[in-house]
Every structure is written in C-alpha cells, then in structure tokens.
Amino acid sequence: MTIRPLTANRLQETSLAQEVQFLLARARAQGNTRANELLAEEGLKVRSFSVLSLACSGMNPTQRELGEFLHLDPSQIVALVDELEKRGLVKREVDPSDRRSKIITATNDGHTLYDRAYALTMAAEDDYLGTLSRRERAQLRAILQKIAF
C-alpha cells in the first residue's frame, strides 16, 4: 500500500471536496485498493470476487445477467469466468430453458474459497469504515442502496 504524505490536505476546504460525487469516488478508490490488497491473498480481485460471489449466491445467474448487474460488457464477463473456470472455482452450464445462455455456478472449491474471500472483504470493510459507528454504517448502506438501485 502506498503511503502518501498528507501535505495536500488543505485542499479539503475546496468546494470540490464537498461534492458527493468526488467523495464517492475517493471512498470507492480507497475501499477498492484495500479490498484488492486483501483479496490478492486468495488470488482474487474485487472483480473476480464479485463474479464468484454471484456464482455462490444460489441465484444461478447467466453471463448476461452478471454483465448487466456488474455493469460489465459480455466480453469482460467471458474473461472473468474463463479465469475462475480455469481455476476450478466455477462452471458453465447450458440453460435448459434457453440453450444460448450459460448459467454460472460455483464448484465446491469455489464455495470454500468464497467463504475465505468473503471474510477478507469484511475485513477490508472494517478497515475503511472503522471510524464509523454501527448506526452510521447502517445509514450509509441504506442510502447507497437507494442510489444504486
């Protein structure tokens, strides 16, 4: 992790630093960096973790649904699923109701690794939400859910 000197903190007073959009971007970047650092331990990144997580969800998503939900285009999903499949963590199954579609589910190994990785993302969340009270965390989650969906 990069340790950056905080000599630019005086810019916190600027109007940019009051904008929700800017704050969201900064918060996300920090969380993403921290989560990637921790997930690296299991050979995952935030992206591949997201796919694995949905594969473990029991919702039997198709690749198209994964792309839609994660805001990634189909070719990116192909690459992510390829990688996870090569590692034996997920498998592709033809959707019987529409043989064009492929349903992505986790293998046993995938579930095992997911459990460990999930604990890591919770640790990452603790790291960068550590200064928030339980109540603030709940507020944040509720508000973000309104925005995101």
Next chain:
Amino acid sequence: MTIRPLTANRLQETSLAQEVQFLLARARAQGNTRANELLAEEGLKVRSFSVLSLACSGMNPTQRELGEFLHLDPSQIVALVDELEKRGLVKREVDPSDRRSKIITATNDGHTLYDRAYALTMAAEDDYLGTLSRRERAQLRAILQKIAF
C-alpha cells in the same frame, strides 16, 4: 446514456448487493457516467473538471498537490493540465518559493467555464441523488467525508 433492461434485478437479494464496497462502486459509476454526459457539453470530463475546480479554488495548488489530492500520478496531471492550458482555461506559474514546482491557476476564461460546469455537476448530483431527502443527502456527505479523509 445506455438504457439497460432490469431483468437482473433479482440479484439485488444477493449478499454482494449488501456490501458497502459494491454499493459505493455502483453509485460512483452511475454518478460518474451522468456527470460525464453533462460535462461533455462544456468539453470537460469529471477528471478535467476536478483539476479546473481546484485551479479555481484560490488555494494555488502545485501539480504535485493536485496529483496527491486526486490520487493521480504526476504524468496524468501533466496531461490534464496540458489539455486545460491549451484551451486557455488554466496557466502554469513557477512557484517562487520552490522553482521546481508549478502552481496551477485558472484564467478568466477558466473561471467563466467553471461556473457553468459547476452548475452541470450540481444538476448531475440532483439527477442521481434525486430520491434522497435533504437530510439523507447531508448524512451521506458527512459520512463520506469521514471515510474519504
């Protein structure tokens, strides 16, 4: 703007969709897309707007400070400042107290354009925070500031 069918919304029930990190990423992506759409009208993106905003702040930031604050490395700042300077919106001035550093300030044209662009970013904020009450917006801003700094 892409109109995406919402057939993957059933995935909102998954545990991934409850994670703050995931929600932050989604919220930011949506806000960023919307802001870029609106800023395009003035030939700006969120990135270049951020630099212009800090150049207009009266804080006389150096390029190094801009990079630090925006989490961009020096070479990216060079490119962004080059672009804005070419358009006559900002200028580089050698810092008399450290002649290695260059202070970035806005020109008159830069300030004029910034005022319009700022209004656009406020419109973008309204667009994607529209469902939130005043109180929720204030809570969100306060919480994000805790996380981001």
Next chain:
DNA sequence: TATTGTTATACTCTATAACTATA
C-alpha cells in the same frame, strides 16, 4: 541526494464489431 515536472513506454482495462449457435 532528493524532489518536481516531463517524456516515453508498457500494461491493464474498457469498448466495439464481427462471428456462432440458438431462439
């Protein structure tokens, strides 16, 4: 020696179009 800004370059991520198989 260390740092600021610059340049060049390589790497990753993202977006696009064309192809296949199915519908």
Next chain:
DNA sequence: TATAGTTATAGAGTATAACAATA
C-alpha cells in the same frame, strides 16, 4: 431477425522508469 456468448482488436486509462531542473 434478434439475442447469448465468444473472439479479436483498438482505444482509453493507468502505472513505471528515466531524465532535466532545482532543492
């Protein structure tokens, strides 16, 4: 004709290292 997934490729965004000027 349209859609899901795949492939290839180009473009944008990001990271790295080396250099000149200054400290």
